[in-house]
Amino acid sequence: MAGLASASWALPKAVSAATTAPHVLVIGGGFGGATVAKYLKLWGGNIDVTLIDRDASHYACILSNLVVTGALPMSRIQLGYTNLQTKRGVNFAQGEALSVDPVAREVTVKIGNDYFAYSYDKLVLAPGIEFINPAGNYNATLTPHAWKAGSQTLLLKNQLSAMTKGQTFVMTIPKSPYRCPPGPYERACSVADYLKRKKSGAKIIVLDANASIQAEPVNFGNAFSKTYKGVLTYIPNAAVVSVDSSAKSIVTSQGTFKSAVLNVIPNQRAGQIVTNAGLVNDPTGKWALVNPLSYASTIYPDIHILGDSQGTGQPKSGHMANSQAKVCANAIIRAFNGEAPDPSPVTSSACFSPITATTAAWLTASFQYDPATKAMKRVEASFAEAAQPTSDGMQQMFHWADNIFADSFG
Ligand SMILES: Cc1cc2nc3c(=O)[nH]c(=O)nc-3n(C[C@H](O)[C@H](O)[C@H](O)COP(=O)(O)OP(=O)(O)OC[C@H]3O[C@@H](n4cnc5c(N)ncnc54)[C@H](O)[C@@H]3O)c2cc1C
Structure with missing residues (x-):
C-alpha cells in the first residue's frame, strides 16, 4: 500500500x-x-x-x-x-x-x-491543504496559522485579544497558489480594523511572499494605503527564510521582524x-x-x-x-x-472579504472547459470585484455564507 x-x-x-x-x-x-x-x-x-x-x-x-x-x-x-x-x-x-x-x-x-x-x-x-513548514523551530501552537479553522482560530483570537496598545502583529502571506487568494489580505484588514478600534497605537506588518496583492488589488490596495494608513505596513517580495516561534521572530528576504503576535501562514500543498x-x-x-x-x-x-x-x-x-x-x-x-x-462543465468561485467592521468587498469568477487545451478557462466576462467595500456587501456576505454552508452540508 x-x-x-x-x-x-x-x-x-x-x-x-x-x-x-x-x-x-x-x-x-x-x-x-x-x-x-x-x-x-x-x-x-x-x-x-x-x-x-x-x-x-x-x-x-x-x-x-x-x-x-x-x-x-x-x-x-x-x-x-x-x-x-x-x-x-x-x-x-x-x-x-x-x-x-x-x-x-x-x-x-x-x-x-x-x-x-x-x-x-x-x-x-x-x-x-497541507502546510510546508518553514525552516527554524516553527511551532503552530506558538505562532498559529489559523488557515485551517478550529483550535487554530481560537489560538490566534486569544493572542490578538491579549495584545496591548503599542504592540505589533506580524503576518505572512504564502507564495501563490494557496487556499483562498483574497483571504490573507482580508485577515490583514480585519486585524488592522480591530487594532485601530481596540488597541490604539498597535500596528500590523504584512509580509507577502508574492510580488504584489494577489486578489482584489484595488480594494485591498486602498484599504492598506488609506483606511489603515499608519496602522498597516505592507511589504511585498518577503520570502520567509526561517521562523523562531519561541521568540516570535521571523527572518525574511526583506529583513528580520519580532512581534507580540506572529501569524505565519506557511506555503501550501495538497x-x-x-x-x-x-x-x-x-x-x-x-x-x-x-x-x-x-x-x-x-x-x-x-x-x-x-x-x-x-x-x-x-x-x-x-x-x-x-x-x-x-x-x-x-x-x-x-x-x-x-x-x-x-463535455462542457462550468464552475464558479466567490469570496467575500470584510474590509472594516461594517463593510465587505467581493470577488467572483466562472470557469468553462476548453476542449482545445482540455483545461478549465476563466470566463473573462464573469471576472469581477466589488467597486468598493460596502455595508450591503457585508449583509450579502452573510447570506452567501449561509447558502454555501447549507448547499454543502444541508
Ligand atoms: C481565512 C479564510 C477565509 C476564506 N474565505 C473564503 C471565502 O470567502 N469564500 C470561499 O469560497 N472560500 C474561502 N476560503 C477557502 C476555503 O475555506 C477552502 O478553499 C475550502 O475549505 C476548501 O475545501 P476542501 O474541501 O478542499 O477542503 P476543506 O474544506 O479544508 O476540507 C478538508 C477536510 O478533510 C479532512 N481531512 C483531511 N485529511 C484527512 C484525512 N487524512 N483523513 C480524514 N479527514 C481528513 C479535514 O478534517 C477537513 O474537514 C477561506 C479560507 C480561509 C483560510
Whole structure:
C-alpha cells in the first residue's frame, strides 16, 4: 500500500458496503467532500456513499477571520454531518485516512486505536491543504496559522485579544497558489480594523511572499494605503527564510521582524493523503493533476481529487470546491451508468472579504472547459470585484455564507 508502513500496523479490519449498490468512499468532509457526498445521494439514487473525516464536525474557514477578531462566535462556523446522514443517507465515520491501495481499491482508516480497510468502487479525496513548514523551530501552537479553522482560530483570537496598545502583529502571506487568494489580505484588514478600534497605537506588518496583492488589488490596495494608513505596513517580495516561534521572530528576504503576535501562514500543498496515495503529479510537485471533466486523477481514473488539493489552476476556495464537487458527482453517476461525463462543465468561485467592521468587498469568477487545451478557462466576462467595500456587501456576505454552508452540508 502506498504510504503504509505495514510492519508497524495490525492487519486492518475489512469494511465493505452492505449492499450490492456501487460504493463511493469520500475522504475529507469539508466543502468539497461534504458536497460530493450529498449530491451523489441526491442525484445518484442507488449509490452507497461513505464520508470519512478526522473530526466530528467541520469548522469553516469562511468567515473565520471574524472569529479571530471576536466579531463572530466559533459556533457560527461549525458545520455538522447530521443532515448528510439523516436527510441524505450518507454514512459517516470519524477517522484518519492513512493510505490508499489503488489496486485493491482500499483505504486504510484509523478510527480510535483500530485500523480499518474501507473498500470502494470510486474514491473521492477532498482533504484540503497541507502546510510546508518553514525552516527554524516553527511551532503552530506558538505562532498559529489559523488557515485551517478550529483550535487554530481560537489560538490566534486569544493572542490578538491579549495584545496591548503599542504592540505589533506580524503576518505572512504564502507564495501563490494557496487556499483562498483574497483571504490573507482580508485577515490583514480585519486585524488592522480591530487594532485601530481596540488597541490604539498597535500596528500590523504584512509580509507577502508574492510580488504584489494577489486578489482584489484595488480594494485591498486602498484599504492598506488609506483606511489603515499608519496602522498597516505592507511589504511585498518577503520570502520567509526561517521562523523562531519561541521568540516570535521571523527572518525574511526583506529583513528580520519580532512581534507580540506572529501569524505565519506557511506555503501550501495538497492534503497529505493525496501525497500518500502517490497522486501529486503537477510540475510544481505540490498538487494533483485531474481531468476537469470528472476530477479523476490522471494516474488512477477511479480516484477523484477535488477542492484545494487539485491542480487545475482554478482558485482554491470553498465555493469552487462545492462547484467542482457537483461536476465530480455528476461524472461518477454517469460512469456508473456507462455514460461519458458532461463535455462542457462550468464552475464558479466567490469570496467575500470584510474590509472594516461594517463593510465587505467581493470577488467572483466562472470557469468553462476548453476542449482545445482540455483545461478549465476563466470566463473573462464573469471576472469581477466589488467597486468598493460596502455595508450591503457585508449583509450579502452573510447570506452567501449561509447558502454555501447549507448547499454543502444541508
Ligand atoms: C481565512 C479564510 C477565509 C476564506 N474565505 C473564503 C471565502 O470567502 N469564500 C470561499 O469560497 N472560500 C474561502 N476560503 C477557502 C476555503 O475555506 C477552502 O478553499 C475550502 O475549505 C476548501 O475545501 P476542501 O474541501 O478542499 O477542503 P476543506 O474544506 O479544508 O476540507 C478538508 C477536510 O478533510 C479532512 N481531512 C483531511 N485529511 C484527512 C484525512 N487524512 N483523513 C480524514 N479527514 C481528513 C479535514 O478534517 C477537513 O474537514 C477561506 C479560507 C480561509 C483560510
